[in-house]
Amino acid sequence: MNPVRPTRRGVLTGAAVVGAAGLGAGASALAGREAAATPGATRTVPFHGARQAGITTPAQDSLVFAALDVTTSRAGELADVLQRWSEAAATMATGAPVGGPGGLGGAADEPPLDTGEAHELPPANLTVTLGYGPSLFDGRFGLAGRRPAALEELPALPGEQLDPTRCGGDLCLQACADDPQVAFHAVRNLVRIGRGVVAVRWVQLGFGRTATTSAGQPTPRNLMGFKDGTANLRAEDTAGLDRHVWVGGEGAPAADQEWMRGGTYLVARRIRMLVEAWDRAPLGEQERVIGRAKVSGAPLTGTSEFDPPDLARTSATGEPVIDVAAHMRLAAPETNGGARILRRGYSYTDGLDLTTGQLDAGLFFICFGNDPASQFVAIQRRLGARDGLTEYLKHTGSAIFACPPGTAEGESWGQGLFT
Numbered sequence: 001m002n003p004v005r006p007t008r009r010g011v012l013t014g015a016a017v018v019g020a021a022g023l024g025a026g027a028s029a030l031a032g033r034e035a036a037a038t039p040g041a042t043r044t045v046p047f048h049g050a051r052q053a054g055i056t057t058p059a060q061d062s063l064v065f066a067a068l069d070v071t072t073s074r075a076g077e078l079a080d081v082l083q084r085w086s087e088a089a090a091t092m093a094t095g096a097p098v099g100g101p102g103g104l105g106g107a108a109d110e111p112p113l114d115t116g117e118a119h120e121l122p123p124a125n126l127t128v129t130l131g132y133g134p135s136l137f138d139g140r141f142g143l144a145g146r147r148p149a150a151l152e153e154l155p156a157l158p159g160e161q162l163d164p165t166r167c168g169g170d171l172c173l174q175a176c177a178d179d180p181q182v183a184f185h186a187v188r189n190l191v192r193i194g195r196g197v198v199a200v201r202w203v204q205l206g207f208g209r210t211a212t213t214s215a216g217q218p219t220p221r222n223l224m225g226f227k228d229g230t231a232n233l234r235a236e237d238t239a240g241l242d243r244h245v246w247v248g249g250e251g252a253p254a255a256d257q258e259w260m261r262g263g264t265y266l267v268a269r270r271i272r273m274l275v276e277a278w279d280r281a282p283l284g285e286q287e288r289v290i291g292r293a294k295v296s297g298a299p300l301t302g303t304s305e306f307d308p309p310d311l312a313r314t315s316a317t318g319e320p321v322i323d324v325a326a327h328m329r330l331a332a333p334e335t336n337g338g339a340r341i342l343r344r345g346y347s348y349t350d351g352l353d354l355t356t357g358q359l360d361a362g363l364f365f366i367c368f369g370n371d372p373a374s375q376f377v378a379i380q381r382r383l384g385a386r387d388g389l390t391e392y393l394k395h396t397g398s399a400i401f402a403c404p405p406g407t408a409e410g411e412s413w414g415q416g417l418f419t
Helices: 008-025 075-093 100-104 180-193 238-244 275-280 283-290 327-331 373-386 388-392
Strands: 062-070 127-132 171-177 198-209 264-273 346-353 358-369 393-403
Touching (some): 062 358, 075 180, 275 358, 283 327
Antiparallel strands (some): 062 198, 127 171, 346 358
């Protein structure tokens, strides 16, 4: 099925929506597919496979994350867009334009199928991941009985200051690539294809990964200057992924909706870092709050980054070496009943907060798990109530989505949901 050829008015409308949202936002191997990203000339990640790309795929350098609302009331129109999106995403993952080799050409009196800004750029390990929000199952499309029990709106959490315009969404598109223009091109063209059926709700651009999802990647640093994601799950830990990430995996909660078996749940949080206050904090205070040495990334009870933290060790005065309010202590599986998540976040900067004259910058946190209530929600409640780092953070955006499993050749993202 070929993508919809939009009218000139539709192209301008779709481009304006994504462009305005983008400006506002600023600047393993499992089934042999997630770890297929290669650093060579091709630099491609196949779209089709047992799992969606962009989850355990080695984290790329750039992100465009879009939440969308469905504006039609017809299930058939939504299913058709999901089919067209699947075809377009699979094509763009190869580095080809939407519509294939002819997507940049066509009749002189009609717009091309592809917007063209990624022409002659390499695929840059592009991945596009789709998710369904809880609101998609509100009855408009006959899907109320197919909502997974775990797909609940996130409850109010301690310390958050959410902006409603940065929350929720019927759908999400997560585009990751090693070239920001390639990631932007992917979301722009998918929104264009969905014109008249979906509309952008909010967009976040991210630069600089803040997580390591493969053993071959070094640990990155966040905007606070600390290594981030040292204890993250890795693509090579297939047993850990089954237990903590994939729905219905071995050792995981049973899948209550068969169409979600092999999928996962995505939680996104826009976390503003109060970098001006952080930059005035002494090094010792910064390390106490995090629980790790700033330069090496080692826990304060060790000497190298991957030394296991000794949460029981005390100083000569009897105080815990890793503070009771240290972020790494409160986030550790050992203090959360063994709960773990797969992190895949990005740094962001959205210029200045004009009300304060301070930078609007921080972490766009993304995580994947198979039981958000006992994983993200439980961990964040603990962090929000006791974490010393909360003094330097504001949670300003929030959303949760169900990411279905991957697709085989000839199948679409919506196939399991609508059949």
